[in-house]
Amino acid sequence: MQAWLRGDARMLAGLPANAPFFRALHAQTMAISRRGCHVAALSTALLTLSLDRVSDPTRMRLLIDGLALRAERAHTLWLLDQSYQEELRQLPGWAFSIALALRQIHSYSSAAPPIGTAAAAAAAAARGESEWEDGGTAALRRALLTFPAMLPAALQSCCGGNPAATALSARWQRVVSPLIAVAELHFGSATLQHMHALYWERVSDIWKHDALHWLQSTASSLLTELECEIGLVQTDEGSQGNGGLEPLSAVSQLKELSARARSWYPSNAPNSLHGSDFARLRAEQVVIPEEEAPPQPPPPLAVPAGEAAAAAVRDAGGGGDPADGRRGELGELAPLEEECDALAERVDEMEKMVRRGVAPQLRAVIDGRLKSLDERLTQHMCSVDAVDAGEGVRDGKRNLTRRMDELCARLADVIANFSE
Numbered sequence: 001m002q003a004w005l006r007g008d009a010r011m012l013a014g015l016p017a018n019a020p021f022f023r024a025l026h027a028q029t030m031a032i033s034r035r036g037c038h039v040a041a042l043s044t045a046l047l048t049l050s051l052d053r054v055s056d057p058t059r060m061r062l063l064i065d066g067l068a069l070r071a072e073r074a075h076t077l078w079l080l081d082q083s084y085q086e087e088l089r090q091l092p093g094w095a096f097s098i099a100l101a102l103r104q105i106h107s108y109s110s111a112a113p114p115i116g117t118a119a120a121a122a123a124a125a126a127r128g129e130s131e132w133e134d135g136g137t138a139a140l141r142r143a144l145l146t147f148p149a150m151l152p153a154a155l156q157s158c159c160g161g162n163p164a165a166t167a168l169s170a171r172w173q174r175v176v177s178p179l180i181a182v183a184e185l186h187f188g189s190a191t192l193q194h195m196h197a198l199y200w201e202r203v204s205d206i207w208k209h210d211a212l213h214w215l216q217s218t219a220s221s222l223l224t225e226l227e228c229e230i231g232l233v234q235t236d237e238g239s240q241g242n243g244g245l246e247p248l249s250a251v252s253q254l255k256e257l258s259a260r261a262r263s264w265y266p267s268n269a270p271n272s273l274h275g276s277d278f279a280r281l282r283a284e285q286v287v288i289p290e291e292e293a294p295p296q297p298p299p300p301l302a303v304p305a306g307e308a309a310a311a312a313v314r315d316a317g318g319g320g321d322p323a324d325g326r327r328g329e330l331g332e333l334a335p336l337e338e339e340c341d342a343l344a345e346r347v348d349e350m351e352k353m354v355r356r357g358v359a360p361q362l363r364a365v366i367d368g369r370l371k372s373l374d375e376r377l378t379q380h381m382c383s384v385d386a387v388d389a390g391e392g393v394r395d396g397k398r399n400l401t402r403r404m405d406e407l408c409a410r411l412a413d414v415i416a417n418f419s420e
Helices: 002-006 016-034 038-051 064-070 074-084 092-107 118-126 137-146 150-159 163-180 190-203 210-229 249-264 305-318 322-329 334-356 360-385 394-419
Strands: none
Touching: 016 038, 016 064, 038 064, 038 074, 064 074, 064 092, 064 190, 074 092, 092 137, 092 150, 092 190, 092 210, 137 150, 137 210, 137 249, 150 163, 150 190, 150 210, 163 210, 163 249, 210 249, 334 360, 334 394, 360 394
């Protein structure tokens, strides 16, 4: 138990018997976070990641940075970043999150952190001048130069439609694209493009207000340096306009860092996150609409007293359509038959869907629909059984019961085929 609490326990995710446990931990992390318990969600995520830090089967490294920022545990994020020794900063989202974490640490680093906390451990590990002395600006600049496509994605997600943001995004792409000789800032990598979209879907609400202003001002300052170095902007005499850096330093950093990112994410490699249940984009989430409530029969029309008496005489043998009397006797079964027809259509639909084969990302949804349909069939059988089997409705009830038995048998076959 102590090994679990210390994060020293290990579990092989490659074993099929362990896969459900990892999925359950990931689902628990997401559920806790949705309830607003971000500290507890971060603790669960850290436990999940510690079990298999190498393969990370639940893609927790794409999630844990956002949880740490929401939980206001920037020091915890920094310590985790140090333990991986630059490996995590190869993830575009992590590179931006650690920059924001350093900014948060700098904002309250003047107060001495309590002994024994993650903040105290981070301060001790810094040994002198810490990485957050500049408020994370250097880390943010490095992230922008390494993953230049992150800025347009950020501006689109956080302040889409804002004229200033749109102008900054267009200016960024106009200046940066020729320098790294690519038509697309994500280097044509499907995996990198997926990571960009996934990160901003998850944390766009964190990069608001002050954080967004900081991102825009840092990007604008960096753009000015790049423009000055390539001669797009005239500067004062003897000044390169790059904040005291060596000539072409910003351009050199851009080319060097973006080349590294291009080697991490080759353009010809397939999307390694496509189809993953733990890194699914909103556009990939197929949602089947909830089943509609069965239509209710219309209320009976008000019949004048004279017509009602004439109808009574007709039903007693005074003429008229014989089927009218039959419908009156089966009036109690009519809505049950309509519901049976609707259930038959649903069973037909599920049979066709399962026969064609269900995509892995839809299995959970289809499983829920099958369970819901099974419950509806059971409830309807109870409703049919509760009908008073008088002389006039006995045959109708018997036929309806037979139909329901057939539907239940068909659905059982569908569930059996789906579970194979």
